[in-house]
Amino acid sequence: MKTYILKRLGQSFLTVALVVMVVFLLLRLMPTSGYFERDDYINMDEAARTEYLRTLGVLDNPFVAFGKFVAGLSRGDLGRSISVYPRTQISEIIAQKAPYSLAFGLSAITISIVVGLWLGIAMANHKDKLIDGLGTGYIVIVRAIPSLIYLFLIQIWVSGLLGWPMIFYEDQPVSWILPVISIALSSVAWYAIWLRRFMVDEENKDYIKFAISKGMRRKYVMTRHVLRNAAVPIVQYLPAQILLTISGSLVVESIYSIPGLGGLLVYAIRQQDNPLVQVLVLLFSVLGVFGVFLGDVLMVLVDPRIKLAGTEKRKVQA
Amino acid sequence: MKLKHTMAEPAPLQMDQSTRTHGDVLLSAQDMVIEFNLRGRLLTAVRGASLELRAGETLAVVGESGSGKSVLAKSFLGMLDKNGRVRSGSALYRGLDLVGLKTEDDWLAIRGKKVAMIFQDPMTALNPLKTVGEQIREVASLHRGLGKSEARLLALDMLSRVGIPEPERRYSQYPHEFSGGMRQRVVIASAIACGPEILICDEPTTALDVTIQAQILELIKGLQRDLGMSVLFITHDLGVVAKMADRIAVMYAGQVVEEGLSSEVFYDARHPYTWTLLASLPQLGIKGDELFSIKGTPPSLFKTIKGDAFAPRNPFALKVDFEYEPPFFDVSPTHRAKTWLLDPRSPRIEVPETISRLRSRLTETRAEELAGKAADLAARTSRTKKGGGR
Ligand SMILES: Nc1ncnc2c1ncn2[C@@H]1O[C@H](COP(=O)(O)OP(=O)(O)OP(=O)(O)O)[C@@H](O)[C@H]1O
Numbered sequence: 014m015k016t017y018i019l020k021r022l023g024q025s026f027l028t029v030a031l032v033v034m035v036v037f038l039l040l041r042l043m044p045t046s047g048y049f050e051r052d053d054y055i056n057m058d059e060a061a062r063t064e065y066l067r068t069l070g071v072l073d074n075p076f077v078a079f080g081k082f083v084a085g086l087s088r089g090d091l092g093r094s095i096s097v098y099p100r101t102q103i104s105e106i107i108a109q110k111a112p113y114s115l116a117f118g119l120s121a122i123t124i125s126i127v128v129g130l131w132l133g134i135a136m137a138n139h140k141d142k143l144i145d146g147l148g149t150g151y152i153v154i155v156r157a158i159p160s161l162i163y164l165f166l167i168q169i170w171v172s173g174l175l176g177w178p179m180i181f182y183e184d185q186p187v188s189w190i191l192p193v194i195s196i197a198l199s200s201v202a203w204y205a206i207w208l209r210r211f212m213v214d215e216e217n218k219d220y221i222k223f224a225i226s227k228g229m230r231r232k233y234v235m236t237r238h239v240l241r242n243a244a245v246p247i248v249q250y251l252p253a254q255i256l257l258t259i260s261g262s263l264v265v266e267s268i269y270s271i272p273g274l275g276g277l278l279v280y281a282i283r284q285q286d287n288p289l290v291q292v293l294v295l296l297f298s299v300l301g302v303f304g305v306f307l308g309d310v311l312m313v314l315v316d317p318r319i320k321l322a323g324t325e326k327r328k329v330q331a
Numbered sequence: 332m333k334l335k336h337t338m339a340e341p342a343p344l345q346m347d348q349s350t351r352t353h354g355d356v357l358l359s360a361q362d363m364v365i366e367f368n369l370r371g372r373l374l375t376a377v378r379g380a381s382l383e384l385r386a387g388e389t390l391a392v393v394g395e396s397g398s399g400k401s402v403l404a405k406s407f408l409g410m411l412d413k414n415g416r417v418r419s420g421s422a423l424y425r426g427l428d429l430v431g432l433k434t435e436d437d438w439l440a441i442r443g444k445k446v447a448m449i450f451q452d453p454m455t456a457l458n459p460l461k462t463v464g465e466q467i468r469e470v471a472s473l474h475r476g477l478g479k480s481e482a483r484l485l486a487l488d489m490l491s492r493v494g495i496p497e498p499e500r501r502y503s504q505y506p507h508e509f510s511g512g513m514r515q516r517v518v519i520a521s522a523i524a525c526g527p528e529i530l531i532c533d534e535p536t537t538a539l540d541v542t543i544q545a546q547i548l549e550l551i552k553g554l555q556r557d558l559g560m561s562v563l564f565i566t567h568d569l570g571v572v573a574k575m576a577d578r579i580a581v582m583y584a585g586q587v588v589e590e591g592l593s594s595e596v597f598y599d600a601r602h603p604y605t606w607t608l609l610a611s612l613p614q615l616g617i618k619g620d621e622l623f624s625i626k627g628t629p630p631s632l633f634k635t636i637k638g639d640a641f642a643p644r645n646p647f648a649l650k651v652d653f654e655y656e657p658p659f660f661d662v663s664p665t666h667r668a669k670t671w672l673l674d675p676r677s678p679r680i681e682v683p684e685t686i687s688r689l690r691s692r693l694t695e696t697r698a699e700e701l702a703g704k705a706a707d708l709a710a711r712t713s714r715t716k717k718g719g720g721r
Pocket residue numbers: 367368369374376394395396397398399400401402403412413414415567632
């Protein structure tokens with residue numbers, strides 16, 4: 014187990030390093046005109062432009078620049094934003110925005126697990142009945158219609174109907190509800206459809222039939238055997254999903270004016286705010302890769318069939 | 332050269348009369364009709380099958396693939412697929428008609444406790460994520476109302492009973508740590524942990540290799556003897572049947588077409604379909620005998636079948652076979668067959684050479700074994716009678 018964890022940690026580290034390096038180099042290939050405001054660019058002469066680019070560090074040898082970036086990181090210095098929040102410490106930007114994305118994301122995950130799994134179980138237990146039909150309808154709508162459309166409809170109609178504020182106000186808790194639900198909608202559908210299929214598939218397996226033929230109640234078999242087994246794949250993906258909530262929901266945060274991290278990366282790339290892009294890419298890839306790593310480790314703990322090199326037990330003979 | 336012989340010729344091996352009327356009838360299925368709804372079309376998988384299972388005996392149900400063996404057996408546990416139902420007939424278990432059981436609660440009184448079933452593939456019959464011990468303990472607490480530690484002891488006992496070495500260690504292992512044969516032993520242990528009176532084995536050794544097969548068959552036999560269970564043994568392997576069965580029921584196209592003591596069916600089969608089955612015994616090693624390699628395919632179960640379902644494939648078919656379904660004709664008090672050939676009005680036919688040759692071969696090689704089996708059965712039956720079940 015220990016060697017496995019060390020090996021996987023090493024792999025994760027390499028992956029992150031590679032991602033960050035590639036993004037760093039790609040950023041240097043962007044046209045330099047993108048670093049200027051339109052008016053500035055027209056008003057500056059060639060020398061002033063070069064001077065400006067030099068202060069940005071864009072003209073440095075990319076490898077030297079990368080070294081500087083890494084050295085800064087090791088000192089805990091994430092650098093300053095250039096164009097999105099001029100001259101603001103990036104660590105400060107993240108510290109301010111991340112809590113919003115995290116809070117909304119985690120609430121939404123909790124809801125989607127609770128509601129999604131409940132819906133999936135109900136649909137599997139009443140296959141081809143009313144609830145299954147309603148659930149399927151919901152899933153199809155959520156997955157087939159572009160989210161922007163129904164999210165807007167919810168924002169406008171539901172808030173109007175209930176008299177709730179249309180956008181997010183930090184001091185009005187009711188205004189938090191619709192964004193959370195909006196983020197959860199599609200993952201509720203995802204969990205429900207997945208669990209329904211899992212349960213229906215498992216129900217036709219021999220071990221379930223055998224269990225029932227031995228006189229166990231269907232309900233007991235469903236909870237103690239099927240649901241328990243469903244935990245394995247869930248446990249594998251959950252850590253990455255939880256950690257990545259920090260990146261925020263682009264659409265929901267923008268329509269409700271939530272000051273989270275959602276969309277910040279896209280915006281920073283468009284503005285060619287290189288330091289900000291670098292840090293965000295680093296952050297998201299570390300969290301993503303670490304989440305996958307955690308998922309794999311948890312999976313080993315819950316699924317006895319997965320044997321690890323190094324912990325391989327003596328193969329048992331007949 | 333073909334041997335002439337009349338239908339009334341006595342069986343070459345007479346078994347002791349006392350072994351013919353062994354224990355009481357435990358399960359009696361009469362005229363079972365089971366149908367499935369397949370996208371609006373009705374498939375009649377079992378078309379009026381009847382069989383009886385007596386206390387302490389092993390009844391083998393044989394027949395080619397699709398003849399309805401599994402479907403019939405599953406109906407005794409209320410485990411038909413959702414699109415299937417028993418349309419008519421009765422299955423009396425100690426006076427209780429299983430066909431009348433509808434709700435899960437009704438069936439809970441039967442499943443496991445009274446009737447348990449072992450499936451064909453031991454690789455898929457266990458939950459891969461639970462230890463084998465847990466899976467046995469679970470049924471032990473359920474059916475015997477035992478607390479955790481008592482149920483654990485019982486599970487350990489079951490594991491050693493089915494011949495698993497080091498049960499203490501094996502208890503907390505997962506199914507993937509067991510080989511196929513060992514897994515089938517675990518499956519058997521968890522079925523008998525319920526304490527059933529009837530054990531249905533649906534091709535329990537088909538998925539295993541030959542040496543393991545023999546061990547599992549021995550195990551089932553031994554357990555049956557020790558626990559006084561009745562076994563309904565489904566297979567298409569007549570070699571296995573010869574080893575296991577006290578009595579045999581031959582199924583064709585959803586009906587039982589011949590039924591008798593093992594010796595009667597092996598030595599004195601009367602239904603042409605049974606002949607084709609016997610002729611396919613690899614043990615006989617007869618080559619180039621074209622007559623009895625079975626031709627054609629079973630009838631479609633979607634249509635109503637007119638006359639004898641086997642007629643189109645039967646080289647001995649009479650005109651009447653295509654018109655009227657034959658009734659059962661008794662050959663002996665324990666042996667009957669559903670073929671017009673047994674009607675006194677039918678012409679005498681020559682029993683195919685293969686079959687008569689088979690008789691002499693079997694008589695040579697099997698007489699001893701069958702005699703042993705008869706004694707064995709007598710002993711078992713007297714025990715079940717005394718014990719009044721379990
Ligand atoms: N759920 C179902 N829906 C439709 N048809 C079914 C269903 N289950 C079984 N059948 C049909 O019933 C018939 C009998 O099936 P059954 O499984 O009892 O055969 P079997 O004698 O056990 O054969 P095998 O030796 O291959 O196991 C087959 O024609 C099969 O296709």
